[in-house]
Amino acid sequence: MIPYLFAGFAAVLVVSALLTILHKSPVTSAMFLVLAFCALAAIYLMLGAEFLGMVQVIVYAGAIMVLFLFVIMYLNLQHDIEAGMQHALRRGIGWLAGGVLAAEAVMLFARRWAPGPAAVMSTPAAAGNTQTVGLALYTRYLFPFEITSMILLVAMVGVIVAGKARSGGEGERRS
Amino acid sequence: MAALWSNPDFQFVFWTVVKIMVILNGMLGVVSYMIYAERKIAGHMQARTGPNRVGPFGLLQPIADVAKLFFKEEFIPAGANVVIFHIAPILAVVPALVSLSVVPMGPSFLGTDINVGLLLFLAMSSLGVYSITLAGWSSNNKYALLGGLRSAAQMISYELAMGLSTIGVLLLTGSLSMVDIVAAQAGAYHIGPIPIPHWFVFSQPVAFVVFMITAFAETNRAPFDLPEAEAELVAGFHTEYSSMKFGLFFLGEFANVITICSIAVTLFLGGWNGPWLPEPLKFLWFFAKLGALLFFFIWVRWTYPRLRYDQLMHFGWKVLLPVALANIVATSVGMFWYAQR
Numbered sequence: 474m475i476p477y478l479f480a481g482f483a484a485v486l487v488v489s490a491l492l493t494i495l496h497k498s499p500v501t502s503a504m505f506l507v508l509a510f511c512a513l514a515a516i517y518l519m520l521g522a523e524f525l526g527m528v529q530v531i532v533y534a535g536a537i538m539v540l541f542l543f544v545i546m547y548l549n550l551q552h553d554i555e556a557g558m559q560h561a562l563r564r565g566i567g568w569l570a571g572g573v574l575a576a577e578a579v580m581l582f583a584r585r586w587a588p589g590p591a592a593v594m595s596t597p598a599a600a601g602n603t604q605t606v607g608l609a610l611y612t613r614y615l616f617p618f619e620i621t622s623m624i625l626l627v628a629m630v631g632v633i634v635a636g637k638a639r640s641g642g643e644g645e646r647r648s
Numbered sequence: 649m650a651a652l653w654s655n656p657d658f659q660f661v662f663w664t665v666v667k668i669m670v671i672l673n674g675m676l677g678v679v680s681y682m683i684y685a686e687r688k689i690a691g692h693m694q695a696r697t698g699p700n701r702v703g704p705f706g707l708l709q710p711i712a713d714v715a716k717l718f719f720k721e722e723f724i725p726a727g728a729n730v731v732i733f734h735i736a737p738i739l740a741v742v743p744a745l746v747s748l749s750v751v752p753m754g755p756s757f758l759g760t761d762i763n764v765g766l767l768l769f770l771a772m773s774s775l776g777v778y779s780i781t782l783a784g785w786s787s788n789n790k791y792a793l794l795g796g797l798r799s800a801a802q803m804i805s806y807e808l809a810m811g812l813s814t815i816g817v818l819l820l821t822g823s824l825s826m827v828d829i830v831a832a833q834a835g836a837y838h839i840g841p842i843p844i845p846h847w848f849v850f851s852q853p854v855a856f857v858v859f860m861i862t863a864f865a866e867t868n869r870a871p872f873d874l875p876e877a878e879a880e881l882v883a884g885f886h887t888e889y890s891s892m893k894f895g896l897f898f899l900g901e902f903a904n905v906i907t908i909c910s911i912a913v914t915l916f917l918g919g920w921n922g923p924w925l926p927e928p929l930k931f932l933w934f935f936a937k938l939g940a941l942l943f944f945f946i947w948v949r950w951t952y953p954r955l956r957y958d959q960l961m962h963f964g965w966k967v968l969l970p971v972a973l974a975n976i977v978a979t980s981v982g983m984f985w986y987a988q989r
Contacts, residue, residue, distance in 0.1 A: 474657045500732065500785060507778070514771075527767035535774025536804065539781070543800050546785050546793070603764065603824055 479519055486512035499545045503538060510534040524603040667759050671748060679902040680710035686946050693950045714895065722891040725788055732786040737893045739779035740900030743772040744907045750826050751910045754920050754931030758827070765826035766818065769911055770811050773866055776904065777803045780868070780875055780885045783897070787888035795884025798957065799868060799875035805964040806865035806872075812972035813858040816979045817848050817915050830919030847918040854975045856916045858968055863912060865964070867904045869945060871952040874960060909941040910934075917941075 489508040496502045510533045517526035610618050652658050684699065684706070691698025699706035724733060747769040749759030762768065777800055784796015818824065821832045836843040849856045865872040876884030886897045913919060913934060922933030955963070 498729070500729070500782075504732070504735075504778075504782070523762065523764040524767070527764045527771050530771035531767065531774050535771060535777070535807075539774075539777050539800055539804060542778075542781060542785075543797065546781070546797065 475519055479516065482512045482515045482519070485509075486516065500542065503542050503545060506541075507534045507538050510538070522602055524606050664760075668749075671759055672745060675745060675748060675903060675906065676899075678906060679899055680714065682902050682906065682942060683713070683898070684710050685942070686949075689943070689946050690950050693947075717892050717895040720891040722893065723888070725888045727788040728888070729786040729788070732782050733888075734893075736779050736783035736786060737889065737896035737900070739775070739782065740897050741903055743776045743779075744900060744903035747772040748903075748907050748910060751907075751914055752827050752830050752919055753910075753934045755927055757920075757931045761825060761827045763823070763825045766814060766824045766829070766915075769907075770807075770814075773810070773908070774803075774807055776866070779897075779900065783889065784875075784885040787885075789888050791881045791883075792885050792887045795875045795881045795887070799885060802865060802868075802872065802874060802960060802964075805961060806862045806968070809858055809964060809968040809972045810862035810866060812969070812976060813855045813862065814915060815972075815976050816852045816855040819976070819979050819983060820848065820851060826914050826919075830914060830921065833918040834921050843923075845918055845921065847916060847921075849916040852916065852975070852979070854971060855979075856912075858972050858975070859912060859916065861968060863908045864945070864948065865960075867901060867908055869901075869905065870949040871954050872960060873954060874957055905942065905945055906938070909938055909945065912941055913937045 486509055489505040489512065493502050493505040493509060496505060510529060514526040514529040514534070517523075517529060687709070688698040688706070690696075699709040702708040702712045724730060750762060750765035750768050752758040752761070780799040780803075781796045784792040784794070784799070787793070817829060821829045823829065823832075833846045833848060836845045838844075844850060864870075868875050874884075875881075876886065881887070886894055889897060917937045918933075920930045920934040922930065922936075925932060
């Protein structure tokens with residue numbers, strides 16, 4: 474049954490990812506991205522990575538995309554209205570990045586990397602992989618983990634400082 | 649037929665579908681009678697009688713209500729985004745029903761036991777934001793949009809405190825599986841002749857209070873019902889909804905309340921653990937505790953006034969979040985100290 478489920482979720486993932494970039498309306502695009510994240514989470518579940526799958530839904534689909542949606546609605550972006558030089562430039566960069574990705578994909582398939590046997594497959598721990606992920610994060614990868622948290626903290630403080638600096642000239646603000 | 653029946657995949661799918669049907673229909677029945685209970689209790693709290701015309705004590709009122717909703721005209725506002733307008737009410741109901749699948753209601757009465765059950769609940773409650781936000785946006789109505797945006801901000805803010813409040817329980821259990829969390833709450837201490845159950849509400853009282861407060865905010869119930877504050881926003885995000893689509897939002901709200909109360913019972917009130925009853929009847933304990941919490945939800949709704957928006961944000965970020973964080977630190981220190989002794 475697993476191969477059929479994988480095929481189904483992979484199809485949903487690919488189609489919704491395509492619709493994310495092809496759809497005209499920003500809100501609908503965002504919703505297709507949420508669907509793509511959910512399909513990806515289902516694929517994680519089938520690989521035995523339950524923790525990763527659930528965190529994928531909580532963090533990406535539940536938190537980040539809600540903020541995206543919030544911003545899209547706040548700016549009331551109805552259509553893609555930009556045109557001219559900037560638009561052409563962005564389109565060029567998009568083609569360049571897409572071309573690099575396509576070249577990578579061709580190389581990977583040419584080396585028969587994708588359909589090979591699952592060589593390195595660590596057996597999941599008895600208590601599920603939540604403990605495995607936690608142990609790895611807090612022992613072997615403690616330093617990168619802490620550095621990442623520091624970077625996020627710095628970004629957060631920076632955003633607040635930047636926001637305060639701009640609104641400072643408008644006089645006193647209530648709380 | 650026999651060959652199909654002996655296929656383990658088919659059996660798995662068959663029994664899963666049966667379980668889903670039982671839980672789904674049970675849920676719908678409980679929701680319709682919870683609406684009845686809410687109207688009845690509200691009536692008695694305000695010295696009225698509540699619905700009492702349809703059937704004995706008004707017991708058939710929910711059926712009449714739903715039948716009426718089905719026959720109402722369905723209205724779609726001009727300029728609405730029709731597809732999203734149709735999807736939003738569905739999204740209101742589905743997450744609540746999905747997270748009910750991991751709640752163990754009795755020793756052998758549960759949808760499924762996965763080792764990330766609690767994370768599934770948190771994931772589904774975070775997806776619940778979409779229905780209200782999208783409903784508000786797709787209606788092409790200022791009040792609905794304001795209600796939707798308010799709800800997005802409110803649910804993101806309170807989700808954090810809710811997630812953090814469950815971590816105390818996780819620390820004590822060492823597992824994310826709902827079945828393990830219930831098993832960890834079996835038995836009781838004895839202080840003299842008085843037995844105190846091993847429920848986490850006694851070892852994690854702060855977490856329980858934070859969880860219940862955030863539960864009100866996550867389900868958009870009073871005193872946190874700002875997304876549909878009728879005095880300022882007409883009816884908030886569901887202003888433009890009519891007929892059974894409005895009914896689905898109603899169903900979604902009550903389904904969310906039931907789900908979140910079930911999770912609270914599982915995490916803090918010992919799930920189906922309880923004295924006296926034999927093993928097959930233990931699920932009655934679960935439903936008794938669930939009923940008590942549901943009554944509590946209705947009671948609070950008719951007791952407290954609505955918060956102002958800035959009070960809501962202030963309370964969520966500057967009170968609940970630090971308290972939940974402090975609870976995690978205190979629990980960890982306590983466990984470390986206990987282990988060292």
